[in-house]
Amino acid sequence: xxxxVLPNQNGAPLxxxxxxxxxxxxxxxxxxxxxxxxxxxxxWNLAASNEYGFYANVNPTVQHPRWxxxxxxxxxxxxxxxxxxxxxxxxxxxxxxxSLYTGMNLRLNY
Amino acid sequence: MKSIxxxxxxxxxxxxxxxxxxxxxxxxxxxxxxxxxxxVDLLGTWTIRxxxxxxxxxxxxxxxxxxxxxxxxxxxGLWTFAYACLHFLGYFTLLAEYSFSAWLEDFSERTYITGGxxxxxxxxxxxxxxxxxxxxRLGPRWRSLHxxxxxxxxxxxxxxxxxxxASLLDVSIYGFTLALLFAERIVVRIRRRQGxxxxxx
Numbered sequence: 001x002x003x004x005v006l007p008n009q010n011g012a013p014l015x016x017x018x019x020x021x022x023x024x025x026x027x028x029x030x031x032x033x034x035x036x037x038x039x040x041x042x043x044w045n046l047a048a049s050n051e052y053g054f055y056a057n058v059n060p061t062v063q064h065p066r067w068x069x070x071x072x073x074x075x076x077x078x079x080x081x082x083x084x085x086x087x088x089x090x091x092x093x094x095x096x097x098x099s100l101y102t103g104m105n106l107r108l109n110y
Numbered sequence: 111m112k113s114i115x116x117x118x119x120x121x122x123x124x125x126x127x128x129x130x131x132x133x134x135x136x137x138x139x140x141x142x143x144x145x146x147x148x149x150v151d152l153l154g155t156w157t158i159r160x161x162x163x164x165x166x167x168x169x170x171x172x173x174x175x176x177x178x179x180x181x182x183x184x185x186x187g188l189w190t191f192a193y194a195c196l197h198f199l200g201y202f203t204l205l206a207e208y209s210f211s212a213w214l215e216d217f218s219e220r221t222y223i224t225g226g227x228x229x230x231x232x233x234x235x236x237x238x239x240x241x242x243x244x245x246x247r248l249g250p251r252w253r254s255l256h257x258x259x260x261x262x263x264x265x266x267x268x269x270x271x272x273x274x275x276a277s278l279l280d281v282s283i284y285g286f287t288l289a290l291l292f293a294e295r296i297v298v299r300i301r302r303r304q305g306x307x308x309x310x311x
Contacts, residue, residue: 047276063219066220066221066222066272067219067220067221067222068215068219068220070219073144075143075144076138076143076144077143077144077145077146078137078138078145078146079130079133079134079137079141079145079146079149079204080146080204082146082147082204082205082207084205084206084207084209084212085207085212
Protein backbone atom coordinates (compact mmCIF):
# COMPACT_ATOMS: atom_id res chain seq x y z
CA UNK A 1 0.00 0.00 0.00
CA UNK A 2 1.32 3.41 -0.99
CA UNK A 3 4.25 1.65 -2.59
CA UNK A 4 5.33 -0.20 0.55
CA VAL A 5 5.00 -3.86 1.44
CA LEU A 6 1.98 -4.48 3.63
CA PRO A 7 2.98 -5.45 7.14
CA ASN A 8 1.28 -8.63 8.38
CA GLN A 9 -1.09 -6.79 10.69
CA ASN A 10 -2.56 -4.91 7.70
CA GLY A 11 -3.91 -8.10 6.20
CA ALA A 12 -0.94 -9.39 4.28
CA PRO A 13 -0.61 -11.14 1.93
CA LEU A 14 -3.91 -10.08 0.39
CA UNK A 15 -6.55 -7.60 1.42
CA UNK A 16 -9.36 -5.73 -0.30
CA UNK A 17 -9.30 -1.96 -0.63
CA UNK A 18 -12.49 -0.19 -1.73
CA UNK A 19 -11.88 3.41 -0.61
CA UNK A 20 -15.05 4.78 -2.17
CA UNK A 21 -17.12 2.79 0.25
CA UNK A 22 -17.43 2.58 4.01
CA UNK A 23 -14.14 1.69 5.64
CA UNK A 24 -15.29 -1.62 7.08
CA UNK A 25 -15.81 -2.90 3.56
CA UNK A 26 -12.08 -2.77 2.93
CA UNK A 27 -11.73 -6.22 4.40
CA UNK A 28 -8.45 -6.74 6.10
CA UNK A 29 -7.73 -10.34 5.36
CA UNK A 30 -9.12 -12.37 2.50
CA UNK A 31 -9.46 -15.98 3.54
CA UNK A 32 -11.62 -17.23 0.67
CA UNK A 33 -12.68 -16.17 -2.77
CA UNK A 34 -15.84 -17.79 -4.10
CA UNK A 35 -16.85 -17.50 -7.75
CA UNK A 36 -20.58 -17.81 -8.39
CA UNK A 37 -22.68 -17.71 -11.51
CA UNK A 38 -25.51 -15.74 -9.92
CA UNK A 39 -25.38 -12.28 -8.37
CA UNK A 40 -25.40 -12.77 -4.58
CA UNK A 41 -27.72 -10.71 -2.37
CA UNK A 42 -26.17 -7.82 -0.45
CA UNK A 43 -27.10 -6.00 2.75
CA TRP A 44 -28.79 -2.92 1.33
CA ASN A 45 -30.32 -4.93 -1.46
CA LEU A 46 -31.91 -7.28 1.08
CA ALA A 47 -33.12 -4.41 3.24
CA ALA A 48 -34.95 -2.67 0.40
CA SER A 49 -34.47 -4.13 -3.04
CA ASN A 50 -36.62 -1.49 -4.69
CA GLU A 51 -34.35 1.22 -3.32
CA TYR A 52 -30.87 -0.33 -3.18
CA GLY A 53 -29.20 -2.47 -5.78
CA PHE A 54 -26.20 -4.75 -5.75
CA TYR A 55 -23.55 -2.06 -6.21
CA ALA A 56 -24.87 0.30 -3.51
CA ASN A 57 -22.94 3.29 -4.81
CA VAL A 58 -24.36 6.66 -3.86
CA ASN A 59 -24.90 8.36 -7.20
CA PRO A 60 -25.57 12.09 -7.00
CA THR A 61 -27.14 12.08 -10.45
CA VAL A 62 -29.65 9.29 -9.84
CA GLN A 63 -32.26 10.00 -7.22
CA HIS A 64 -33.13 7.48 -4.54
CA PRO A 65 -36.87 6.72 -4.77
CA ARG A 66 -37.69 8.88 -1.76
CA TRP A 67 -35.00 11.54 -1.73
CA UNK A 68 -32.31 13.25 -3.73
CA UNK A 69 -28.73 12.06 -3.30
CA UNK A 70 -27.21 15.21 -4.70
CA UNK A 71 -26.01 16.44 -1.32
CA UNK A 72 -24.83 14.94 1.93
CA UNK A 73 -24.18 15.90 5.52
CA UNK A 74 -20.86 15.05 7.09
CA UNK A 75 -20.86 13.47 10.53
CA UNK A 76 -20.04 14.06 13.28
CA UNK A 77 -21.80 17.37 13.21
CA UNK A 78 -22.55 19.81 15.99
CA UNK A 79 -25.93 21.02 17.19
CA UNK A 80 -25.81 24.40 15.49
CA UNK A 81 -23.74 23.35 12.52
CA UNK A 82 -25.43 20.55 10.66
CA UNK A 83 -22.76 20.32 7.92
CA UNK A 84 -25.51 20.61 5.42
CA UNK A 85 -25.39 20.52 1.68
CA UNK A 86 -22.00 19.15 0.88
CA UNK A 87 -22.34 18.11 -2.77
CA UNK A 88 -22.15 14.35 -3.10
CA UNK A 89 -19.27 13.31 -5.28
CA UNK A 90 -19.47 10.46 -7.75
CA UNK A 91 -17.83 7.36 -6.21
CA UNK A 92 -17.21 9.54 -3.16
CA UNK A 93 -14.59 11.43 -5.12
CA UNK A 94 -12.66 8.36 -6.28
CA UNK A 95 -13.03 9.06 -9.99
CA UNK A 96 -10.28 6.56 -10.70
CA UNK A 97 -12.65 3.66 -10.01
CA UNK A 98 -15.17 4.82 -12.60
CA SER A 99 -13.49 2.41 -15.01
CA LEU A 100 -14.84 -0.50 -12.92
CA TYR A 101 -18.32 0.53 -13.93
CA THR A 102 -17.81 1.51 -17.57
CA GLY A 103 -20.65 0.69 -19.86
CA MET A 104 -23.07 0.09 -17.00
CA ASN A 105 -26.37 1.84 -16.89
CA LEU A 106 -26.10 3.39 -13.44
CA ARG A 107 -29.84 3.80 -13.22
CA LEU A 108 -30.31 0.06 -13.51
CA ASN A 109 -27.15 -0.92 -11.68
CA TYR A 110 -27.26 1.13 -8.53
CA MET B 111 -56.08 19.35 37.07
CA LYS B 112 -55.66 20.96 33.70
CA SER B 113 -52.46 22.59 34.91
CA ILE B 114 -51.14 19.17 35.89
CA UNK B 115 -51.87 17.88 32.39
CA UNK B 116 -50.21 20.99 30.95
CA UNK B 117 -47.15 20.47 33.11
CA UNK B 118 -46.87 16.79 32.22
CA UNK B 119 -47.00 17.60 28.51
CA UNK B 120 -44.07 19.96 28.97
CA UNK B 121 -41.80 17.28 30.43
CA UNK B 122 -40.32 15.99 27.15
CA UNK B 123 -39.50 19.57 26.21
CA UNK B 124 -37.87 20.26 29.57
CA UNK B 125 -35.78 17.11 29.28
CA UNK B 126 -34.80 18.17 25.79
CA UNK B 127 -33.84 21.61 27.05
CA UNK B 128 -31.64 20.01 29.71
CA UNK B 129 -29.95 17.84 27.09
CA UNK B 130 -29.45 20.82 24.81
CA UNK B 131 -27.82 22.72 27.65
CA UNK B 132 -25.47 19.80 28.26
CA UNK B 133 -24.73 19.55 24.55
CA UNK B 134 -23.78 23.22 24.43
CA UNK B 135 -21.64 22.85 27.51
CA UNK B 136 -19.93 19.71 26.21
CA UNK B 137 -20.49 19.18 22.47
CA UNK B 138 -21.06 15.58 21.51
CA UNK B 139 -22.09 14.48 24.99
CA UNK B 140 -25.87 14.50 24.83
CA UNK B 141 -27.10 13.45 21.40
CA UNK B 142 -24.44 11.32 19.76
CA UNK B 143 -22.71 12.12 16.46
CA UNK B 144 -25.65 13.87 14.82
CA UNK B 145 -27.19 16.21 17.41
CA UNK B 146 -29.17 18.30 14.92
CA UNK B 147 -30.94 15.24 13.56
CA UNK B 148 -31.43 13.81 17.05
CA UNK B 149 -33.13 16.95 18.36
CA VAL B 150 -35.43 17.30 15.35
CA ASP B 151 -36.22 13.59 15.51
CA LEU B 152 -37.08 13.76 19.20
CA LEU B 153 -39.43 16.69 18.69
CA GLY B 154 -41.11 14.81 15.86
CA THR B 155 -41.45 11.68 17.96
CA TRP B 156 -43.24 13.59 20.70
CA THR B 157 -45.46 15.28 18.13
CA ILE B 158 -46.92 12.01 16.89
CA ARG B 159 -47.11 10.64 20.42
CA UNK B 160 -49.05 13.63 21.68
CA UNK B 161 -51.26 13.52 18.62
CA UNK B 162 -52.18 9.93 19.38
CA UNK B 163 -52.66 10.77 23.07
CA UNK B 164 -54.99 13.61 22.05
CA UNK B 165 -57.08 11.26 19.97
CA UNK B 166 -57.14 8.66 22.71
CA UNK B 167 -58.59 11.13 25.23
CA UNK B 168 -61.97 11.10 23.50
CA UNK B 169 -61.82 7.32 23.24
CA UNK B 170 -61.10 6.98 26.94
CA UNK B 171 -63.78 9.51 27.87
CA UNK B 172 -66.34 7.56 25.87
CA UNK B 173 -65.24 4.10 26.94
CA UNK B 174 -65.02 4.85 30.66
CA UNK B 175 -67.99 7.23 30.60
CA UNK B 176 -65.95 10.19 31.92
CA UNK B 177 -66.95 13.13 29.72
CA UNK B 178 -65.01 15.53 31.97
CA UNK B 179 -61.78 14.07 30.60
CA UNK B 180 -62.63 15.75 27.32
CA UNK B 181 -61.53 19.07 28.75
CA UNK B 182 -57.92 17.88 28.64
CA UNK B 183 -58.12 17.24 24.93
CA UNK B 184 -57.51 20.86 24.00
CA UNK B 185 -54.51 21.14 26.33
CA UNK B 186 -52.88 18.04 24.89
CA GLY B 187 -53.96 18.96 21.35
CA LEU B 188 -52.31 22.36 21.57
CA TRP B 189 -49.18 20.78 23.01
CA THR B 190 -49.22 18.48 19.96
CA PHE B 191 -49.28 21.58 17.78
CA ALA B 192 -46.51 23.14 19.86
CA TYR B 193 -44.26 20.11 19.40
CA ALA B 194 -45.10 20.06 15.68
CA CYS B 195 -44.07 23.70 15.34
CA LEU B 196 -40.88 23.12 17.34
CA HIS B 197 -40.15 20.07 15.19
CA PHE B 198 -40.44 22.19 12.05
CA LEU B 199 -38.49 25.09 13.57
CA GLY B 200 -35.81 22.67 14.67
CA TYR B 201 -35.59 21.34 11.13
CA PHE B 202 -35.50 24.84 9.63
CA THR B 203 -32.84 26.19 11.96
CA LEU B 204 -30.62 23.18 12.55
CA LEU B 205 -30.93 21.15 9.34
CA ALA B 206 -32.00 23.64 6.67
CA GLU B 207 -29.71 26.16 8.45
CA TYR B 208 -32.14 29.06 7.98
CA SER B 209 -32.07 28.67 4.21
CA PHE B 210 -35.40 29.06 2.41
CA SER B 211 -33.92 27.64 -0.77
CA ALA B 212 -32.73 24.59 1.17
CA TRP B 213 -36.22 24.17 2.60
CA LEU B 214 -37.75 24.48 -0.86
CA GLU B 215 -35.28 21.96 -2.22
CA ASP B 216 -36.13 19.50 0.52
CA PHE B 217 -39.83 20.11 0.01
CA SER B 218 -39.55 19.17 -3.66
CA GLU B 219 -36.83 16.52 -3.48
CA ARG B 220 -37.77 14.60 -0.37
CA THR B 221 -41.29 13.21 -0.30
CA TYR B 222 -41.27 12.87 3.45
CA ILE B 223 -40.76 16.62 3.85
CA THR B 224 -43.73 17.27 1.57
CA GLY B 225 -45.84 14.98 3.76
CA GLY B 226 -44.60 16.66 6.90
CA UNK B 227 -45.48 20.14 5.65
CA UNK B 228 -48.97 18.96 4.71
CA UNK B 229 -49.47 17.54 8.20
CA UNK B 230 -48.30 20.78 9.80
CA UNK B 231 -50.53 22.90 7.55
CA UNK B 232 -53.53 20.78 8.50
CA UNK B 233 -52.88 21.37 12.20
CA UNK B 234 -52.77 25.16 11.92
CA UNK B 235 -56.52 25.82 11.53
CA UNK B 236 -57.14 23.40 14.37
CA UNK B 237 -54.85 25.30 16.70
CA UNK B 238 -56.34 28.67 15.72
CA UNK B 239 -59.93 27.54 16.26
CA UNK B 240 -59.23 25.65 19.46
CA UNK B 241 -60.74 28.28 21.76
CA UNK B 242 -64.25 28.21 23.16
CA UNK B 243 -64.88 31.48 21.34
CA UNK B 244 -64.26 29.87 18.02
CA UNK B 245 -66.32 26.85 19.03
CA UNK B 246 -69.22 29.20 19.57
CA ARG B 247 -68.62 31.11 16.34
CA LEU B 248 -68.44 28.00 14.17
CA GLY B 249 -71.16 26.04 15.93
CA PRO B 250 -71.71 22.63 14.33
CA ARG B 251 -69.09 23.38 11.64
CA TRP B 252 -66.41 23.33 14.36
CA ARG B 253 -66.70 19.55 14.57
CA SER B 254 -66.40 19.20 10.80
CA LEU B 255 -63.33 21.45 10.74
CA HIS B 256 -61.66 19.54 13.52
CA UNK B 257 -62.13 16.29 11.66
CA UNK B 258 -58.99 17.52 9.85
CA UNK B 259 -57.06 15.86 12.67
CA UNK B 260 -57.52 12.55 10.86
CA UNK B 261 -55.85 13.50 7.56
CA UNK B 262 -53.24 15.32 9.65
CA UNK B 263 -52.51 12.13 11.57
CA UNK B 264 -52.30 10.15 8.33
CA UNK B 265 -50.01 12.74 6.74
CA UNK B 266 -47.86 12.57 9.86
CA UNK B 267 -47.64 8.80 9.64
CA UNK B 268 -46.70 8.96 5.96
CA UNK B 269 -44.05 11.53 6.86
CA UNK B 270 -42.56 9.07 9.36
CA UNK B 271 -42.91 6.11 7.00
CA UNK B 272 -41.31 7.91 4.09
CA UNK B 273 -38.42 9.06 6.23
CA UNK B 274 -37.73 5.61 7.67
CA UNK B 275 -34.29 4.37 6.79
CA ALA B 276 -33.72 1.27 8.87
CA SER B 277 -36.55 0.19 11.13
CA LEU B 278 -40.29 0.29 10.48
CA LEU B 279 -41.08 -0.70 14.07
CA ASP B 280 -41.91 2.79 15.35
CA VAL B 281 -44.18 3.74 12.47
CA SER B 282 -45.91 0.35 12.75
CA ILE B 283 -46.67 0.93 16.42
CA TYR B 284 -47.98 4.42 15.74
CA GLY B 285 -50.00 3.14 12.79
CA PHE B 286 -51.48 0.31 14.82
CA THR B 287 -52.44 2.73 17.59
CA LEU B 288 -54.08 5.06 15.09
CA ALA B 289 -55.96 2.12 13.60
CA LEU B 290 -57.29 1.23 17.07
CA LEU B 291 -58.40 4.82 17.63
CA PHE B 292 -60.14 4.83 14.24
CA ALA B 293 -61.78 1.51 15.05
CA GLU B 294 -63.15 2.85 18.34
CA ARG B 295 -64.73 5.75 16.50
CA ILE B 296 -66.20 3.54 13.82
CA VAL B 297 -67.72 1.23 16.45
CA VAL B 298 -69.21 4.21 18.28
CA ARG B 299 -70.80 5.47 15.07
CA ILE B 300 -72.20 2.08 14.17
CA ARG B 301 -73.67 1.63 17.64
CA ARG B 302 -75.10 5.15 17.54
CA ARG B 303 -76.87 4.31 14.30
CA GLN B 304 -78.24 1.11 15.78
CA GLY B 305 -79.54 2.95 18.84
CA UNK B 306 -76.66 2.52 21.26
CA UNK B 307 -77.04 -0.90 22.78
CA UNK B 308 -80.26 -2.79 23.24
CA UNK B 309 -81.87 -2.48 26.64
CA UNK B 310 -80.62 -5.22 28.97
CA UNK B 311 -82.75 -8.30 28.94
